[in-house]
Amino acid sequence: MSRLPVYAHRGASGAAFENTMKAFMKAYEQGADGLEIDVQLSEDGVPFVIHDPDLGRLAGIQTSIAEMSSHDLENVRVGKKGMRLFAGHPIPTLMEVVSFCAQHNLGLNVELKETVSERPESVREILSMVSLLDQVHISSFDYHLMEKVKEFDPKMETGFLVRKKGVEWEQLERYSAADGFHLHKRLLVEPYIGNLAATGKKIRIYGVTGKELITTDPPPYISGWITDYPNKFLT
Numbered sequence: 408m409s410r411l412p413v414y415a416h417r418g419a420s421g422a423a424f425e426n427t428m429k430a431f432m433k434a435y436e437q438g439a440d441g442l443e444i445d446v447q448l449s450e451d452g453v454p455f456v457i458h459d460p461d462l463g464r465l466a467g468i469q470t471s472i473a474e475m476s477s478h479d480l481e482n483v484r485v486g487k488k489g490m491r492l493f494a495g496h497p498i499p500t501l502m503e504v505v506s507f508c509a510q511h512n513l514g515l516n517v518e519l520k521e522t523v524s525e526r527p528e529s530v531r532e533i534l535s536m537v538s539l540l541d542q543v544h545i546s547s548f549d550y551h552l553m554e555k556v557k558e559f560d561p562k563m564e565t566g567f568l569v570r571k572k573g574v575e576w577e578q579l580e581r582y583s584a585a586d587g588f589h590l591h592k593r594l595l596v597e598p599y600i601g602n603l604a605a606t607g608k609k610i611r612i613y614g615v616t617g618k619e620l621i622t623t624d625p626p627p628y629i630s631g632w633i634t635d636y637p638n639k640f641l642t
Contacts, residue, residue, distance in 0.1 A: 410640070411625055411629060411630065411631050411632055412440040412441065412514070412630075412631040412632070413438075413439050413440050413441075413631070413632050413634060413637045413640045413641060414439065414440065414441045414442060414443045414514065414516050414611070414631060414632065414633045414634070414637075415430070415431075415433075415434030415437070415439040415441070415442050415443060415633075415634065415635075415637045416443045416613060416633045416634055416635045417430060417443065417444065417445065417458065417635070418430025418431040418433060418434045418442060418444075419431075419433035419434040419436075419437050419439065419635070419636070419637055419638070420635045421634075421635035421636040422437070422636075422638075424485065424486050424487065424496055425458065425465075426444060426445060426456050426457055426458060426485075426498075426499070427485065427496035427497075427499065428496070428497075428499055428503070428507065429496060431499075431504065431507055434513075434637055435511045435513060437637045437638040437641060438637065438638070438641040439513070439637035439641070440513070440514055440631075441508070441513050441514025441515055441516060441542060442504065442508060442513055442514070442515055442516065443516040443518065443546075443613070443633045444456045444501075444504055444515065444516070444517055444518065445457060445458040445518045445520050446501055446517055446518065446519055446520060446523060446533065447459075447460060447472045447473075447520045447521070447522045447523070448472065448473060448522040448523060448525075448526060448529055449472060449473070449475055449476060449477040449479075449480050450473055450474055450475055450476050450477075451476050451477050452526070452529060452532070453477035453480075453500060454500065454501035454502075454523075454529070454532070454533055454536070455472065455477070455480055455498050455499070455500055455501065456498065456499045456500065456501055456503075456504050457472065457485070457498050458520070459472075460472055460473070460520065460521045460522055462475075462483060462485075465485040465486075466483050466484065466485045466486075466491060466495075467488065467491065468483065472522055473522045473525070477500075480498055481497065481498070483497070483498055484496060484497060485497075485498060501517070501533065501536055501537070502536055505536055505537055505539055505540060508540055509539060509540060513542075514540070514542030514543065515537060515540055515542065515543045515544075516543075516544055516545075516546055516566070516611075516633065517533065517537055517543065517544075517545050517546070518545075518546045518547060518568070519533070519545060519546070519547040519549065519552050520547075523547075523549075523552060524547075524549045524551070524552060527551065527552060527555045530552060530555045530556055530559055531559045533545075534556065534559050534560050534563060538560070538563075543563075543564070544563070544564035544565060544566055544586070544587075545563060545564070545565050545566070546565070546566035546567070546568055546589050547567070547568060548568040548569075548570070550567055550582060550584070550585070553565045553567050553582070553584040553585050554584040556584070557584045564586045564587070565584060565585050565586045565587070566585065566586065566587045566588065566589045566609070566611060567582055567584075567585035567587070567588050567589070568588075568589045568590070569588050569589070569590050569594070569599075569603075570591075570594075571594065571599070576598065576599060576602050577602065579602055579603065579605075579606050580606065585608065586608060586609060587608045587609030587610060587611065587630065588603050588606070588608060588609070588610050588611075589610075589611045589612075589613060589633065590603070590610070590611075590612060590613070591612075591613055591614040592612050592613070592614045592615050592619065592621075593614070595612065595621065600628075603628070604626075604628035609630040609631070610628055610629050610630055611629075611630055611631040611632070611633055612629060612631075612632055612633065613632075613633035613634070614633075615632050615633075615634050616634065616635070616636055616639060617634065617636055617639025617640050618639070622640065
């Protein structure tokens, strides 16, 4: 592949509502190489593909995901305010998205969210689901989950999501359970990017739209893009 791999952030979320099967189909139609998704756990431990730990923003329901059974979550509809009742989307399960990726030969970047951090042993089941795919890696802002992934499956690729605060920027070698780093484009400045590049590990950038100069002439240390607009990178 002469260009860098492009992962659709929560699906092609610039064209369809985030983390829905419609957004994932749009990503496939736009030619994305893979999907970036978020995983939260229901009360009974079923992994669902949804970003927030509660349903307020996405469904207008002031209830946390962890307090709802998988059966109840299957009946929830997410979408833009005012459109949920008639044009809302069901919340996909992780297994549904894995099957979709397998069917369409898409890679998958699974970001583990807050409810997984609260139940780290759930990582084992999540890994068993995604191991059906050839192209998959696990990411999280919670480094302890990277360690948990390696404990259960040393060969599974990991990507540690980093922010300015809370990261040992001068001692990145300490993050040995991370095969790579994922960061917002705002961190493409010194000293952050210099320290990351010096590790020699994979670096994927999110928050890009395809309009940035760096996306047309990427430096060699960048390994991929995570974007709401995969078509902007592929046309």
